[in-house]
Structure formats: structure tokens, C-alpha cells
Amino acid sequence: MRAIVVREFGGRPEATDMPTPEAGPGTLKIELEAAGVNPFDKRIIDGFLDGKLPHDFPLIPGVDGAGRVVAMGAGVNDFEIGDRVVGKFLIPPVGHGTFAEFIVVPRESTLAKVPDEITSIQAAALPTAGLTALDLIKSAAVTSAQHVLIVGAAGGVGSFLVQLAALAGAHVIATARPDDTDRMIRLGATEVVDYGRITVTDSPTHPEDSQLSVADSVRTSSPGGVDVLFDLVSPPTVFSGNASLVKTGGTALSTIGSADEADLKARGIKGGNFESTGGATELRELLRHVGNGDLVVPIDNTPPLEAAPDVIGASGARGKTVLVI
Numbered sequence: 519m520r521a522i523v524v525r526e527f528g529g530r531p532e533a534t535d536m537p538t539p540e541a542g543p544g545t546l547k548i549e550l551e552a553a554g555v556n557p558f559d560k561r562i563i564d565g566f567l568d569g570k571l572p573h574d575f576p577l578i579p580g581v582d583g584a585g586r587v588v589a590m591g592a593g594v595n596d597f598e599i600g601d602r603v604v605g606k607f608l609i610p611p612v613g614h615g616t617f618a619e620f621i622v623v624p625r626e627s628t629l630a631k632v633p634d635e636i637t638s639i640q641a642a643a644l645p646t647a648g649l650t651a652l653d654l655i656k657s658a659a660v661t662s663a664q665h666v667l668i669v670g671a672a673g674g675v676g677s678f679l680v681q682l683a684a685l686a687g688a689h690v691i692a693t694a695r696p697d698d699t700d701r702m703i704r705l706g707a708t709e710v711v712d713y714g715r716i717t718v719t720d721s722p723t724h725p726e727d728s729q730l731s732v733a734d735s736v737r738t739s740s741p742g743g744v745d746v747l748f749d750l751v752s753p754p755t756v757f758s759g760n761a762s763l764v765k766t767g768g769t770a771l772s773t774i775g776s777a778d779e780a781d782l783k784a785r786g787i788k789g790g791n792f793e794s795t796g797g798a799t800e801l802r803e804l805l806r807h808v809g810n811g812d813l814v815v816p817i818d819n820t821p822p823l824e825a826a827p828d829v830i831g832a833s834g835a836r837g838k839t840v841l842v843i
């Protein structure tokens with residue numbers, strides 16, 4: 519089968535032929551049609567899980583995928599050949615991922631049937647980013663009229679999170695680059711804060727026009743503070759500044775381990791460092807949201823599988839990149 523592989527930790531992904539896996543007892547073989555790309559793919563390639571989980575090389579990366587069931591082993595009763603399915607697969611040994619034509623996954627994986635009205639490309643964009651966004655909303659118990667600050671709103675998780683927070687009725691403050699302001703508003707943001715620096719390239723006297731920090735901008739527009747901070751990108755010092763906006767009794771969550779949990783607790787703020795735990799039940803909930811039109815799948819880019827080396831670990835996400843297989 520065609521697949522993307524790396525041959526060592528930190529290696530450059532390359533397209534190659536790999537043996538096609540076959541279904542055994544309790545597993546399904548899926549012919550993949552689309553695979554969502556996440557920052558985590560690059561971290562796996564770079565050895566983030568080395569020493570924590572066994573790995574097989576050449577290693578096929580990719581956690582999110584959608585396609586059709588083409589074979590099943592004994593003991594799988596709730597799927598049929600031909601079913602369209604989507605899932606989030608991180609199955610040890612790591613290295614048999616979704617950036618390939620076929621994958622074999624245990625029945626108890628995070629796996630759900632895809633309704634007819636949702637394309638495989640849309641479905642493949644959902645698992646990691648969508649589940650993380652849904653888990654964050656549930657973890658913070660976002661309710662109507664709360665002020666919710668989302669730092670890193672333009673990417674995969676953020677583009678779902680803005681919508682889910684707006685769906686809960688929150689006043690959503692999203693940080694994004696100026697060229698993405700309209701898209702953030704369409705997704706449901708109430709306010710958009712520019713986190714970048716505006717470069718004035720045609721001015722000899724002002725080559726760069728620096729701006730207020732996100733925390734200073736939000737302090738100006740929301741002097742009473744925010745109820746919830748979802749920070750998807752900031753390092754610890756910046757996270758701490760953003761968390762200073764959160765009201766006592768509010769919630770601050772970092773998806774990249776930047777929270778000083780003892781400090782938050784001392785300030786009467788809930789939350790801390792967050793890990794997504796959503797499974798098949800939450801994936802079906804997301805699919806229902808998409809099916810009934812509450813949630814738009816924010817697809818940025820749909821390159822072919824062979825273009826994976828160019829998009830794995832790329833910056834500048836505006837929603838999701840999904841490889842078409």
C-alpha cells in the first residue's frame with residue numbers, strides 16, 4: 519500500500535510502499551479516504567512518545583482518519599463491510615497510523631460510523647481537534663454570557679472551540695491574525711484580538727508597528743476580566759499573563775502544559791494543564807453537531823497523501839489540513 523513513513527525519530531517523512539495490514543480477531547481493516555493532520559503527528563515523529571510506548575519503524579504517522587470498512591476479524595459485530603467510519607487511532611506499537619491507504623484498528627478504538635451527509639474529508643478533520651475542543655468546553659462547563667478568551671483560535675482546535683463556545687452562548691474573544699478576523703467572526707467570535715505585530719513594509723520610519731500584548735488588549739476591552747481562558751499556544755510566562763485576566767472562580771486551561779497549577783489554585787482559579795480524553799461517545803456527539811449544522815468543519819487545505827512531508831509540522835494553520843488518500 520502507499521504510505522508516508524519516517525525511518526527514525528526526527529526523520530523526514532517520505533512516500534513509499536508498505537505491506538498492507540490484515541484484520542485479525544477483534545479488529546477492523548479500514549481503507550482510508552482521508553487523514554487529518556495534527557501538531558501531535560510531528561511530535562510523535564520527533565520522539566515525544568519514545569520510552570513511553572513501543573514504536574515500529576518504518577513508522578507510519580497519523581492519528582486521525584476516515585474511510586470504509588473492508589474486512590473484519592472474528593468478534594466484531596457492530597460494523598459491516600462498506601460502513602464509512604472515522605476514528606482517532608494511537609495504537610501501540612506506534613507506527614501503523616493513518617497516513618496510508620489501509621489501517622487495522624481494534625474494535626474498541628475511538629471509532630464511529632460517519633452519517634451520509636458528512637464527507638470523509640470532513641470526518642477526518644474531526645477527531646483530535648474536535649474532541650479536544652469539545653472536552654475543553656465540557657471541562658470548563660462554559661455557559662451562556664460568560665466571557666471566554668481563546669488564545670490560538672485560528673488553528674484546528676481553536677476553529678472548533680470558537681464555534682462550540684459560541685454555541686454555548688458565550689461572549690467569545692478569539693486571538694487571530696488580522697487576515698483571519700472575518701473567518702473568526704463567521705465561526706462565532708464576538709471580538710478578535712490580533713496577536714501578531716503589524717509589519718509596515720512600505721514605511722522607512724516605522725518598519726514595524728508593535729502592538730499591545732493579548733492580555734493588555736483584553737484587559738482594555740473586558741475590564742472585568744474573563745470567566746474562562748482556553749490557551750492553546752502560549753508558553754508558561756505568556757500563559758500566566760493571560761491567566762491574570764481570569765476572574766476568581768473562573769477557569770484557565772492550557773493544552774500545551776504551560777499552566778502553573780499551584781499558582782492558579784492559590785488565585786482561586788480552576789483548571790490547569792489539560793489532556794483530551796474524549797472517545798467514541800464524544801466523537802458521535804461531534805458528528806451529530808456537524809450533521810445538524812451546528813458545527814462547521816473548518817477545512818483549510820486538502821493536499822494529496824504524497825504531500826504529507828510538506829504539511830506535517832507546518833505552521834500557519836487556518837483550520838484543518840486533511841490529506842486525501
Ligand SMILES: NC(=O)c1ccc[n+]([C@@H]2O[C@H](COP(=O)([O-])OP(=O)(O)OC[C@H]3O[C@@H](n4cnc5c(N)ncnc54)[C@H](OP(=O)(O)O)[C@@H]3O)[C@@H](O)[C@H]2O)c1
Pocket residue numbers: 556557558646647650669670671672673674675676693694695713750751752772773774792793794833834835836837
Ligand atoms: N493536550 C491535549 O490534549 C491536546 C490536544 C490537541 C492539541 N493539543 C495541542 O494544542 C495546540 C493547538 O493545536 P491545534 O491542532 O489547534 O494546532 P494548529 O492547528 O497548528 O493551530 C495553532 C494555531 O495557533 C496560531 N498561533 C501560533 N502562535 C500563536 C500565538 N502566539 N497567539 C495566537 N495564535 C497563535 C497558529 O497560527 P500562526 O502559525 O499563523 O501563528 C495556528 O493557527 C498544539 O500545540 C497541540 O499539540 C493538545
